[in-house]
Amino acid sequence: MESLQRGLMYTRLVAYGVSLYLSILRRSLSARISGRAAPPPLPEGASPSEPRNIVIVGAAFAGYHAARLLTSTLPKDSPYRVVVVEPNSHFNFTWVLPRFCVVDGHEHKAFIPYGGGLPGAGGKSDIGKPVKWIRDRVVSVGKKTVKLRDSGEELPYEFLIIATGSSVKDGLPSRVGSEDKASGVELLRGMQRKIRDAKKVVVVGGGAAGVELATDAADKYPDKKIVLVHSRHAVMQRFGAGLQKGAAENLKRLGVEVILEDRVVSEDEASRTVTLRSGKEIDCDCFINCTGQKPSSEILAEISPSSILPDGHIKVKPTLQVADDALPNVYACGDVAETKTPNPNSRAAMRQAEVAADNVISATRNKTPRFTYTPEWANGVIKLTLGLDRSITHWGDGKTELLMPGEEKDLALMCDGSWTALGAKPFEDTGAMATTSKAGAHAVEPAKMQDAPAHPEAPRLETTVAA
Numbered sequence: 001m002e003s004l005q006r007g008l009m010y011t012r013l014v015a016y017g018v019s020l021y022l023s024i025l026r027r028s029l030s031a032r033i034s035g036r037a038a039p040p041p042l043p044e045g046a047s048p049s050e051p052r053n054i055v056i057v058g059a060a061f062a063g064y065h066a067a068r069l070l071t072s073t074l075p076k077d078s079p080y081r082v083v084v085v086e087p088n089s090h091f092n093f094t095w096v097l098p099r100f101c102v103v104d105g106h107e108h109k110a111f112i113p114y115g116g117g118l119p120g121a122g123g124k125s126d127i128g129k130p131v132k133w134i135r136d137r138v139v140s141v142g143k144k145t146v147k148l149r150d151s152g153e154e155l156p157y158e159f160l161i162i163a164t165g166s167s168v169k170d171g172l173p174s175r176v177g178s179e180d181k182a183s184g185v186e187l188l189r190g191m192q193r194k195i196r197d198a199k200k201v202v203v204v205g206g207g208a209a210g211v212e213l214a215t216d217a218a219d220k221y222p223d224k225k226i227v228l229v230h231s232r233h234a235v236m237q238r239f240g241a242g243l244q245k246g247a248a249e250n251l252k253r254l255g256v257e258v259i260l261e262d263r264v265v266s267e268d269e270a271s272r273t274v275t276l277r278s279g280k281e282i283d284c285d286c287f288i289n290c291t292g293q294k295p296s297s298e299i300l301a302e303i304s305p306s307s308i309l310p311d312g313h314i315k316v317k318p319t320l321q322v323a324d325d326a327l328p329n330v331y332a333c334g335d336v337a338e339t340k341t342p343n344p345n346s347r348a349a350m351r352q353a354e355v356a357a358d359n360v361i362s363a364t365r366n367k368t369p370r371f372t373y374t375p376e377w378a379n380g381v382i383k384l385t386l387g388l389d390r391s392i393t394h395w396g397d398g399k400t401e402l403l404m405p406g407e408e409k410d411l412a413l414m415c416d417g418s419w420t421a422l423g424a425k426p427f428e429d430t431g432a433m434a435t436t437s438k439a440g441a442h443a444v445e446p447a448k449m450q451d452a453p454a455h456p457e458a459p460r461l462e463t464t465v466a467a
Helices: 004-036 061-073 094-100 181-195 208-220 241-253 346-364 416-421
Strands: 052-057 082-084 130-136 140-141 145-148 154-156 161-164 201-205 224-229 258-259 263-270 273-276 281-283 288-290 330-332 382-385 392-394 401-407
Touching: 061 082, 061 346, 094 181, 094 208, 161 346, 181 258, 201 208, 201 241, 201 281, 208 224, 208 241, 208 382, 224 281, 241 258, 241 382, 241 392, 330 346, 330 392, 382 401
Parallel strands: 052 082, 052 161, 082 130, 161 330, 201 224, 201 288, 224 258
Antiparallel strands: 140 145, 145 154, 263 273, 273 281, 382 392, 392 401
16 A cells, blocks of 8 residues: 555656646746737836836745746836845855855855846846846835835835745854855854864754754764754654654764753853753753744734734735735745745745746736645655765655655765756856845946855865756
8 A cells, every 4th residue: 555655656746747847838938928028018107217126025045036037027128127135145055054064165155146047137227127136135014115224225116025034043054144155154164163173062953954964963073972952752753754764763873862852941151061941951062053943024014914923924825915905916935925835945935936926927917816826745855964975855745755865975965056056157156246235226246256265174076966
């Protein structure tokens, strides 16, 4: 019976792959048709000399994908312009952060330059440009404008896509904790030194980040004492029993002490101890918190508090419009949106970006948004590294699992493939995007930046296999 269920799951995976291919073909055809189509009509009373803004807040997986889709689909002479507001200098490839907190010489590879796949990004004029990039942070949303943190400006929008993702208080290893690549690289190197110089490391959180960091540290430094504390009954508890077992076995193989159904209640740096809820004290000279991710939805709190759920997610309609009828032109996608996605990740975020972008395009043509998002189990795939040279790729639909153990040969986790997918040449940093800190100012061309050098003690690996 189990083999039959797995066979059916493989069949469903193939069908899912075919549907993705057909979706790509549809988008390609739509982009070609849009390129030849007449521009959509302007809203009544609008000036033809001023572009109408489709503002995207945040340029991680969901926001950046939405920007690329919109700029490739809008007609050349469209009165609408995509405006991306993003505080980070570079795309932060968060999947590799736990690895780069442990392994040196590759930390610069986590920061991918923006601009790939965005025609006309930056430049010295807004006229005829399909996209404008503003390096700033949105602090609040109004019915027709968003307010920027640094310039204080009110940026008008016709349509708004909120793709602010999630954040953590402590930064690494789940998030960088800095908006600038140079300081982000130094934060990663600081974490590397912290782990390297420690004798006893306590990692809190048995999700992917905690398990990956703990197994990497134990693999690279077998003489160190590594303790993983998790409040649930098993590590990776959101996934199937097979992945939980595989993670537990590899933690044991590498000598990581795992403490389950307990949590840290205090940390004393002076005595170098942490205390658990059970009363147990653990010696610790390196404490790493891998918990506490929260949706970054606060920008919507003032105008639509009812659309923010108690856990911080934004409540959305199936069309990914915010669940507030007073804001029909505001969408949310990615980690910040409550979409009932069992295991949110970049694939699910990008699928949501497609739905939001399609609906915005429809709305610019005076059509009712009709595309809806339904979570796909195949989007919940996860590749969990378990030490420096092993991994398990997992698919699951809540009933059946597919597990694919793997051998990892690249310490940089093949992140060159992600550079290529985002339109950048591995690992050449062209600098921060040409940006403007004000919506109406001319963009500033960036100076050419040299990539951060690899750590002198570690070889720099160049890879050619796509992720």
